[in-house]
Amino acid sequence: MTTERDISGLLQRRLLVLTGKGGVGKTSCCAALALCARRAARRVLLAEVFTTRRLPALFGLAVDGDGPISLRPGLDWIRITPARALETYAMQLLKLRTIYRAVFEQRSVQRFLQVVPSLAEILVLGHLVHLVQRGGYDLVILDAPSSGPGALMLEAPRVVIETAPPGSLSDGAAWIHKQLSDPASTAVNLVVLLEELPVSEAIALHHRLRDRDGFPLGWILANRCLADPFPRGAVPLSAEECEGPACALLAAARIYRSRLALQGRYFDRLRAGVDLYALRLPEIASGPFGPEAIEQLASAIESGGMP
């Protein structure tokens, strides 16, 4: 596994998948990477699945439908649901809408579709791969579900190939798996926070996705890192001898530095456990996390993250 450090290499892919533990900032990182790609003049599609229109909200847009809509010039967003994907796929297979209605809108068939293992995942991924290969976009970025469900989703095609009898389902799965496992055009990236559980999940996920599933992995994005403003050594003033504002500063420094120490320890553990390029992204504390913060995060990615 090569550890590439140049963002342009990553942005040359056709499909970037981002996953990681819940709450680590996958969606924000997807948005920031999309802006990086836009700055490199790539036409970008941001895709979310199974979630509640988080991406448009980050860009300051309230959206009702599932898109595709334009978030910025050259940057579109889409929400892929199993129902939407099923309709698209079944329509290709069956050609006629009346047949689609006759078959797929029957209640018993709707029930039946829920028992077909991995069908929802296959449909969603199939729709996604279709969008990647159709050529309307240079880059598709998938805001994937969190670690466990995310891995299950990416593994669904292989499971279907191994278990389903020959038919359009297993053919479709093979086509999807080929796209997902092609290192020239796909990279699966992991987002973490430098904390105990996100780091252990990322290390486990990295082994599962790379060694067991053979997916091409890209970067690790360590989100929300605090910068270290302090000179070397201990603060040259003890808490006993302070008063007033000095006490407030020392108390804040104690909390801040204990977080820095934890952060450093987990970054070391991450690098020991994962042989991917790990980029540290700054905590952006100014104001609520919205369009401005995404721009800042994108700039941080472009400049190689924190020192």
Add this chain to the structure above:
Amino acid sequence: MSLGEIVVRKRIALSMGPGGVGKTTIAGAMGLQAAVEGRRALVLTIDPAMRLADALGLSSLKPGQRHVLDSAALSAAGVPARAELAVSMLDADRTWQAVIAREVSDPDKRRMILEHPFFQRICDDLAGARDYAAVEEIHHLDSRGEFDLVVLDTPPTVYGVSFLEAPDRLLGVLDHNAYRLLLGPALLASKVGLRTWSFSGGYVIRKLSRFTGIEFLRQLASFTDLFSGLLEGFRQRAATVKARLRSGAAGFVVVTAADSNLAREAGYLYRRLQQRDLSPEAVIVNRVTPRPTPLQADGAWRDELRERLGRDGERWLEALERAHATLDALARRDAAALEAIKASMPRSSSFQTVPLMDGDIHDLRGLERLRRALFDPGCPDGSDAPAGETRRTGSC
């Protein structure tokens, strides 16, 4: 209702919310508090991830096993407990097997079900089978009355209450009658091929079999056939659990993080619970950065402090002010998020914030610090006082 009252009064408490907000640790801390109150409690995690084990520092906890934290273990971690605490991780496979063993008396039929290829698929989370197993487990625990309180750590929820909707979904999926027309007598008899079908369902089946292959349809038909006698029992137990969760015996707790992007999801979950008559009793906003003590606007103290910081005084002062300003900005952002979360919920809801701890919670001691923050807010670590000041009360 406060979290403290839920722990004392309820028989079942459910920790719900989006991913990554700390549902598991909140559930664990509720269990500890129950032990402190002298109630026999079980914390059951439905989430297949190992987070409960991680949070408790129990690397050896395996799905399906029950681990008891006895008074020695609890007091070693500084928990003033008056009862033991049991923790367990749901093993969906085992729960399903136990249900089949209890419900099917005919050994041949039992074997046919357990060995059916579809049964393994069910255990591998077919249409929410894991969530359904949780419902069976709640029923089992609740009816045996072994515990005063069962705290459930539920899977991440965005679209509402998926694990409570699981029984309906699963029963719909396994309902033999629903497929009778679709799959038809030919397939249910499992003897005849597709070609002989001459009834209306045959067309649909041909189209569907292009998706899945005919063998899958055969398996589905034979499995729903085997299962048909069991559905009524499933339905009854699910209804009992639902009624129990709607009664005053259960308390739902919505957990969220201080993140304005989660406000909408948390509010949505709250309303979904309400719509289902599962009234959420409390909202916990977890990991809120405490506000550092503000600095005096008058800057005369700076010169003196720079002096006292010695040779590198200027750099130190700048760094100290920067760290303070960052924490202050984070605290203000969290406060704004808290307002957004409050605005997304009904006014009447009971809110509680939990300060961000120094360091993660990955052992019993850490969980005890969280418990104190939640239930003894006057104590150090649980203090909502400005950083740097600690209040002490007699109970700590």
